[in-house]
Each structure stands twice: as C-alpha cells, then as structure tokens.
Amino acid sequence: MAPPDLAYAAVYAGFLASVAVAIFAVLRESAKSPSSLRPGRLLGLTKDELGRLSTGEPVFLMHLSIAAGVGLSIGAFALDPVLGLAPALRLLILIASLPILVGLVAAFAWRIERFGRSKRVERDLVRTDARLSSSSTALQLVLMAAIALTASELAVLWIPQLWATGAILGSVRNLLVAYYYARPTVNLLSTYDRPLSTMTIPFNLADVISGKTDASEIRAGVRTYSDFRTSDRLSFDSCVEIGACEAACPATEAGRPLSPRLLVRKMSLLAESGPETDPFSLASDDELWSCTSCGACVSSCPVGVQHLDVVYDLRRELVSRTKLDKEKTSLLSNLAQSQNPYGFRQSARADWASGLGVPTLAANRDAEYLFWVGCVSSFDTRAQGIAKALGKILKSAGLSFAILGPEEMCTGDPARRLGEEGRFQELAIQNVEKMNSYGVKKVIASCPHCFNSLKNEYPAFGGKFEVVYHTQLISDLIRDGRISLPPDKVQKISVTLHDACYAARYNNVFDEPRAVLGAAVSDLREMGRRKEKTFCCGAGGSNYWFKVPQQRSIAGIRTEEAASTGAKEIATECPFCMSMFEDTTKVMNTGMDVRDVAEIVADSLV
Template sequence: MSPTREIYWNIPGHLLLYPLFAISLAIFAYGVWRRVRLWMLGARHLSAASPGVIHEIYPTTPGRRIARVVSLGLGHARFFRTPFPGIAHFLLFWGFAVLLVGTIIVFLEADLPGRFYFGPFYLAVSFALELGGIAFLLGILLLGLRRYIQRPEQLDERFDDKIALALLLFLAVSGFLIEGLRLYVLQPPWESWSFVGAGIARLAGAASLSDGATTRLHQLFWWLHLLATFGFIAYIPYSRLLHILTSPINIAVASSDPRGTLRPMDLEASEIYGTSQIDEFAPKQLLELDACTRCGRCQAVCPAHLSDKPLSPKKVLQDLRHHLSVYGPTILRASRAGEKNQEATADPELPLVTGGTIEEDVLWACTTCAACETECPVLIRVIDKIADMRRYLVLSESKFPSELRLFFKNMETNFNPWGIGWATRADWAQGLDIPILSEVGSSKLLYWVGCAASFDERNKKVAVATSRLLKAAGVEFAILGAEEKCCGETARRLGNEYLFQMMAMENVELFKQYGVTRIVTTCPHCYNSFRHEYREHGTGIEVIHHTELLATLIEDSRLRLHGPAASGTAVYHDSCYLGRYNDIFEAPRSVLRAALDPAPQELPRAMDRSFCCGAGGGRMWMEETIGQRINELRTREALEAGVATICTACPYCLTMFEDGLKAENAEERVRVRDIAELAEEAGEVSV
C-alpha cells in the first residue's frame, strides 16, 4: 500500500468549507481595501513639489528589492540583532510558512483532477509539516514568554495581542490534535513520519478512548480548527496581524536612500509647507504606519526616550496610525462629497500637531540619530515624518523653541550658527599658507572647513591639524575662506527648509563657479548633506570625510604615523551621521590603529549601535531641560570603560563630550581628541 491519506476522512459536510472560505476572504479583502484607501489619502497632495509614493535619490532596481525581501523578510536579517525575539519570530514565521504550503498542497490534492499526494512525496510533506508545526508552536510559546513573563519595557500590551497569540496557539495545538486522533483510529504503518501526531495517538491509546469517542473529538476539533483558520484570515486586516502583509510590502518598496533622508520640497510650487494633517503625508509614509509591529526595537535604542524625554519612535508611529484610523474615513467621506480639503480634515480641536495627537516637545526631542531606523526590522522611516511636522511648525506657524530664533537669525545674517562675522571665517588659517580659491582660481580638492572648525575655538584646532596633515602629505587643496557658508543641514533638520535651500543653492553656484569636483570635510553633517541632499540641487560632487582621506594617505605611505599619540586606554565614538548614515566605520579605526598604541577599545554601544552624543537634529542649539542630558549619558558610558582618551570624528561630538566631561568633573583626567589631532601628534610624513 502506498503511503497516503483520505483528505476529508471522518468529515461529512466538508463542502461547507468553501462558502465559509469565500466569506472569510471577502471580509479579508474588504479590510485590506479600507486600509489601502487610507494610505492613498496622501496621493491627493503628491505633485512635482512633493514627490513621495516612492521617492528616492538613489533609485533601486527590482533585483535589489527582491534581494532585500529575501534577506530582511525571509531571512529575518535585522530581527536577529535582538536574538531572543528574533529567533522566536523566525521560528513562528517559517513554521507558519511550512504549514501554509502544506495546507495548499492538501487543497490542491482535494480539488484538482488526478492524485499526487502519496508515496515518498506524502511522507516528506508529512515530516516537514511536523517540523513546521513544532517551530510554529515553539515560536508562539517563546513570544508569549517574552510578552507575559519577561515583559520588556519596550512592549506595550493590548487586548488585540492576546487574541492574536491565543488564535495562533489554538491553530498550532488543534492541528496536532486532529492529526493524532486520526492516526489513533486508522493506525497507518507509516505514522512514525508524523511523529508528533503519533505521540498524541499513543496518549489517546493510554487514555483508552473508544473509536466512537475519538471520531467525534476528531470532527469537533477539525471544525473548530477550520473556523479558527478562516477567522484568522478574516481578522488579519483589522488587527496587529496586518503586518503579515504590510511589513514585506514595506521592505519591498522601501527607499534605498541613506537613513534619515528627508522628502524634498519645491517651495515655489508647494501649497502646503510641512505636514499638519494626516493626509499630507505621502502614501508610502502612511503604509509604514500599518507596517509597524509595535516590537519596540526603535524605542529601546532611542537616546531621547532613554534620557526620559517624551519621544518614543514607536509611539509616534502608533499615534499617527490611530489618527489615520479615526479621522481617515471622515476625510474620505468628505472628499467624496466634494467638500474642501480644509473642511475634510480632522477635528480642528484635535489636529495632528500644535496641541493635537503629536505634542511639540515630542518633535523637538529628536536628535535624528537614526538609531530607530537602523533597528527597525521592516525598514520603517521615522525621521522624515518628524521633520515634516517640524517643517509645518517652523514654516507655517513660526512655532519653535525660543532659542532657535537667534540660531535662524545668525544663519540668515552671518551664514553660521554662532553669529560671528562671516568675514572672519578663515581667520583660523592665518600663518598656515593655505590657498584660497578666490585667489588661486581652482584646486583638485576643496577642504570644506565647516562652521564649527571655522568659528568654535576648540574645533579650530581640528581644522589646523587637518590642514597640516594634508600639506605634509603633499595633497593639493584649497579653502573657500570668507566665501564659505553653512551647508544648511542643521536648518533643514530643524524644519527650516527655506533657509536650507537658500544656502544649498548659493553653495552649489559657488561650486560651479570654481569647478569644484571633490570635497573633503571634517564634519559628518556637512558630509552627509553634500553627498546626498545636495543632489536634489543638481550636484554630483565626490565628497570625502577627512578620516577616509587620512586612511588612504596612510595606506599609500604618504603619511607615516609612528605613535603612540595617547597614553592609557582610548575609545572611539562613532558619529551618527558618519556611521549609521553613511556606513563609515573602518576608516576612522584604521587611522587610530596607526596613531595609537595600544589600539582603541570599543564602547559597549559602537558601530551602527553607537549611542548619540545628543547634538544632532539641531539639538546642539537647543536647551535640554527635560530628562537627563544625552551627552552626559554617553560620557558616563565612556568613563565607565576607564578611558584616558575619547576619540571622535565629528565637531558636534567633540563639543558634547567636552561638555559631558566638565559635568562629570573629569576634564582633567580624560581628554577628547579628533582623529586628525591624534594623527598629527603621531605623524611622521614622507611625501
């Protein structure tokens, strides 16, 4: 006898499953349609002025999108960054996938002409279904253990979570029970291939169940399992289970642009400045709200949240989703009725911002460090939404922290945050014999000094060290001198898109005037802006961070470092905009290995999991009056490592660490140095 089984054994009236299945699919389809309509609310505001269905600076090929789905979706690459829940979800996902494939095989065997579900194929599928069922059940139990026993702070609890977990658990257990009861009655010689079911059959035998009682139990659990399965399908779009659909879709359509990339704005063509209502987000941004699984990985690494500020990236997404669910249908109905957009939006007593769903303190707490986006397993972007709402507050309402008024004024009048006269921008270079472009006409390399290294006394030393190293290595370069202006990055992150675009366009014209094709800078914020965001204004200039250039010079033996440039233990702090934003991790470490002996140690949170210094997103220029100071938290982490030197590659980080050391009364025993300063101390140049 060839191994097989009767598909609907002991199930009279099984044809009823087809209308039940159709009903569940109809409920499912209606729920999905409702959500898609809400996502497309944002399409009403899309135009050349505000692209965003899938806006990309760097377009992604279909092949790369498929590879991303395989790696992040099927492979769970980012889930494993948090091992315990990552393993649990991996087991749940692949167990479910195997059981789904097995169910499809059974349906095909029952409904297609001819037979294929027998012999070795049947045995292989039976064995695979046992393994899939075990993985599925184990994943459910592990996730239940994490949620209800371990109870990490990042997880919130809703009744929907209990329903979803209970439904999945019942499907897993009832599936094994149905199989075991069938095997107990039929006792096929190949039952060992279904080893879990065979074990349940032995338990039924030990309980001395009669065949009649067993068949009745089998029928009961079969129908309950069927109803639970169809209920599960129908429930998906109305519950947290919707992420089964939205998460892989979001992974597939996610932008390949660097983390933290903001939506461009055509200020002349735009009728809306920033985002004040839910339907002013792009459809892709609204899809992301439904792709969020509330896993809390973003919240667990957010420096604002960890320093007791009101921002939680997870809560921002969930609050926006709730706002969309509550007010989206009203907007749709009003739109169909032909009402004006203003009348069609949410209740004016509960707007999206300015005293509404998202509080202003939440928006201003963000450092744009992109830790949240790095951890998100399904590639949800948060920073662009916060920036869009900041844009509304700044450009439309003129509502921002009072200290930013002076910041914006300084940028407008002297083109730098300090407000120091623009004509003194190159004073740091006096006596160094550094060429200025207006005098030499052109240069192979433009050294973009940046505002901090031009005006801040401490950071001027970094500019001097960098220049001396480049000159000693025989690198031909020049600076813009008094013609250099701020890159505008901080103004943009603070929501002042007008100020950013004004500075960006002036800088681009300056680059064209002097034929600039290559820039080196010591500031990761300038680096990120020039490399990525200036592309919106027609530039394709090669941009290099000074640590990359120094690493190349050392590798080419144009710069010899004999070290050690520091005594005692040293650690390197990864800048958010250099590391997470641009994946530059090795170059700074390469220079430090050449400059220091022993080589620097790693902080507990390093590389793309580095903890923010607290200065990004314009926070450098705002008072930190809520919660703990982020820079002091990071400084304490370095001090706990017993360090003598903290190494940085960002002017903001350098400043924040020095302030942190003062707060900890440690400035006498621990020093902060930029990598260029350490390289200069250890340098012996051979040209």
C-alpha cells in the same frame, strides 16, 4: 489516528481559504504601492532580511523567526496531504521548526517585556488619551497572539493526532495576518531599500525664484491629516506596535516626552477624526523637538515605518506657525544674517588657519580637494583642533587642497532639521553656486552633518561632487602609505570609538575609523552599541542649539557606556559629538579625554 475524511477536508479547506484571504489582503494593499510586489523587490527584500542575520540584532532575529514560522507552518499544513508519502520531507520540516520555535519563544518573551515598558512610557513620558492607549494595547495583544498561535501551530506538527487543532490555530493566525499585517508587509516591500539619508522635499526654492511655482501655493508642513502624502499614511498606518523604534530611541531612553511608536500611532488615529484634523490635537511641540534625527527608529523598524518623515513634516508646520522659542528663533536669525548658526562674522571663518599655510580656493583654484571645514570646526575653539589636525594630515600626505574660507556658508543642515526648509535650500543653492564657480569636483568633510548634506542632499540643487568623509580619506592615506604611522609612534592608550549617527547609520562609514585607530593606538575597545547601531550623542536634529525637557542627558548615557569599556579616551569623528562629550566627561568626572580621530592621527605623524 487520522481524522475522518470529511472533517479533515473541511479543516484543510478552511486553512487554505484563510491563506487565500491573507494573500488577497496583501494584493489589495499593494494597489496603493504598485511596484511593491514586483519579483525584483520580493527578491531584494529577501536578501535584505537574510543580510540582517549577520548583524545578530535580537529584534530582527525575532522578526525573522516570526516570518519563518508563518511561512513554514503554512507550507507544512498546505502540504499535509503529501507529507504522509514523503517522510523525509516531514522530518526536514520538523527539524527546521526547532530553531524557529526557540526564536518564537524569545519573541514572545520580548513582547511581554516591551508591553510593560510601553505602558510606562505612556504613563510617564508621552501625552496619550484613552483611545490611543486602548488601541496600543489591542495591537500589542494581537501581535502576541499571532506569535503564540504560530508557535503552537509548529509545536502541533510534532503531534500528528492534533493536526486539526493546529490547522484551526493556523487559520486564525492567517486571518489576523490578513487584517493586521498586510499593510505593514506592503510598506516594508516599498521602503526596505530606501536610504536613511533620503529626505522628502516639499518644494523647490529654485522653481519659486524662477517663477515656475507660485510662492502662495507653497506649503512646507502639514496643517491637517489630509496634507500627509499617501506614502506617509501607508507608513504610519503600518505601525503594529512592535516597539523596536522605542527601544532604540535615545530620546525615550533619556526620558524626553517622545516615543516614535506613539508619534506615528497618533498620526494614524487622526484619520478617525476626519481628514481636516489638526495633527497637533494629538502631538505636542516638545514631542517633536525631542527628536535628535539619529534615525535609530527607522533603521530598527522591522516593517519599514518612516518615523522621521512625520517629525520633519510636523516641525516644518511648527516653523510655518512661528511656534519657536528664543533659542530656535536665534538659530534661524543667525543663519539668515550671518550664514552660520553662531551669528559670528563670516570674515572670521578662516581665523583658525592663520599662520598654518592653508590656502583658499580664491588663491589656489587648481586644488584637487575642497576641504569643507563646517561651522563648528571654524568657530568653536576646541573643535578648531579637528580642522588643524586634518590640515596637518593632508599636508603630510602631499594632497592638493584648499578651503573656501569666508566664502563658505553653513550647509543649512541645522535649518533643515529644525524644519526651516526654505532657509536650508537658500544656503544650499548659494553654496552650490559658489562651489561650481570654482569648478569643485572633490570635497573632504570632517563633520558628518556637512558630509551628509553635501553628499546626499546637495545633488538635488546642482551639487554633483565626489564627497569623502575625513576618516575615509585618512584610512586610504594610511593604507596607501601616503602618511606614515610607524610602530614607535603608536600611542599606548586605550580608546573607545563613538560612531557618529550621520556617518555610521546614515552613510555606512564605520570600518574606516576603526582601521585608522587600529594603526594609531594600541588598544581599541568597543561599546555595545556601535557601527550602524550606534547611540546618539544628543546633538542631532538641531538639538545642539536648544533644550528640551529630559530626565537624563543623552550624552551622559553615552558617556557612561564609553566609561564602562575601561577606555581612557573617547575617539569621536564629529565636532558636535566632541563638544557634547567634552562637557559630559568633565561634569561626570570620568577622567576620560576626548579627541577626534584626525587629532589622534595628527599627534602620531612622523
């Protein structure tokens, strides 16, 4: 039986008022990011969210279930006065509610599981205080309440007699959305299309050198809460303890003292202690050094929190405070004195090419491509095989290429990820000047870290090059018939591909290496975490050059995953990854070989 008219009107008006409060809250928060509510961005976010459906990733399916549940329930209860006159529309809403209800139940179950895990992380891995722990618990309970209220509201749609109950539940949920989720909504609208490869630049060294900027005014890191940018505060204040970042983080899984969830929550809580609060009153050094910069946290966050910005800001501050151990100090010293992280003499950088007929740009200025070798493939004996293999492929294809040889310096990626922004920019400026002096237009890189720096970071310093990753180029050469891999040269082996974070997640290079391996080997097997959801080898974020406390090896975890495929070989596309897996496969006695994609192709060339 329908409720009395006055009671119905009161409940209905209350529901609409709660919707208005939620909308007002979003509009108020959008004032901090004026462009976030432009129609184009709303449409773009909708397309982006729907596009994630194709990935089948559970976190985003549940996230979409919650968003769809809120939207459908608001629409259904707001339209209630006319639904009685439109039975077909009511039926359509009821049918649409069924898959959403399933998603909400799954989301609630996942939340319970994540709540338990989060408490274990707080207990066993990361330094927390009672304030942070209680705040974390409250936010997670609010999220579970919002899911439960939305599911209950949709369920009530099937029982018209309980309409008033559903409307009241919806009103409570709408007020929770207004208070807790307006800011995350605006943050997502502001950041959903920000490339993972984007890094904030705290200063421009060229301006300092030219005198445009006073060096005394430069501050790379953050001394206090007030030093964080407005966008940073919006970002870490948007964390609502979903926990997707923590679930994806290789450092957390390996038992390192880092949870990206807790790190951004700590920064958010700094505001309660005043604008001049030192971030390191809550964050520890090891917490920051544990990050591999793989980007899994950022790419998995449903509300667009930019965890890596916080890591880099705080690492820069640690560098400015000279809070570095011997390994990190040695790394920076080697980069300053020898222009490579090993400290080897630059004159030996092209020794790997001795007798191979690989020209330098100094001797062949008309070369179409500059082959950027990188430090690891230049100096590491095992990784030199990658450079030799790629050189063989380029020659076989008849490409005109050359190397810089002793004139090539480190791209500076290890320095930038460590937090030494000045050293990175110094190396970047010198490399760009050298490349521009030769008129370089096209660059091939076989290291994803070099590739990312050259492609995405060097343009800010005048490096306007067409940069291609070696697996992309090899794929094109095979497709165009410029190198031949006949059937009798296909290697009869089972291979599993490890996607490098800076190739796949940062730069969306994941189809090309698969196309190459599909032509070169007989049996390609996939790991569960692959492509943009790949799992780090543990070397990124300069972690290759220093150690942090951990319960398990990140590379060991990945090696176990590779071995579980039954493959006999791990195919890599990064010299750092290769080095990590060369060690773990031997230590763990897996019997697996490790080769770069370029090496596999070179071994099959006619």
